[in-house]
Amino acid sequence: MKEQLGHLLDMGALPRVTLQILPYERGAHPGMGGSVTLLTLPGSGQVVYLEGINSGTLVEAPGEAEQYAIAYDLLQANALPPDKSADFVRKVMEDSYSCPPSDPT
Numbered sequence: 091m092k093e094q095l096g097h098l099l100d101m102g103a104l105p106r107v108t109l110q111i112l113p114y115e116r117g118a119h120p121g122m123g124g125s126v127t128l129l130t131l132p133g134s135g136q137v138v139y140l141e142g143i144n145s146g147t148l149v150e151a152p153g154e155a156e157q158y159a160i161a162y163d164l165l166q167a168n169a170l171p172p173d174k175s176a177d178f179v180r181k182v183m184e185d186s187y188s189c190p191p192s193d194p195t
Contacts, residue, residue: 092187095179102176110169111178119168120161128155128162 102109112119125141138149138158149155170178 092183095183098179099176102172102179108172109175109179110166110172111175112165112169113178116168119165121165126158126162128159 098109101107112121123140124143127139127141129137129139131137135152136155136159138155140147140149140158149158169175
């Protein structure tokens with residue numbers, strides 16, 4: 091897991107990637123049901139791909155897709171900001187593996 095956490099830090103340092111952690115202490119949230127991918131298609135608006143343990147579903151109805159976009163915005167608003175998220179990952183690495191990760195900066 092140490093390598094996976096280090097990889098998260100590396101990916102979070104990329105210019106087009108935003109790493110945000112939603113700590114358990116924030117409680118239940120709308121993203122607990124499985125993977126959600128928001129897609130914006132040229133000329134088609136926004137669609138949502140939902141992936142669960144046994145299936146995947148494409149949501150194309152604008153009203154339904156908007157509900158998922160709002161849920162995503164709420165997740166992002168409740169998550170730690172990117173700098174605090176990176177600090178959180180570093181702290182987990184230090185606490186779990188007794189060695190600090192390399193600093194990407």
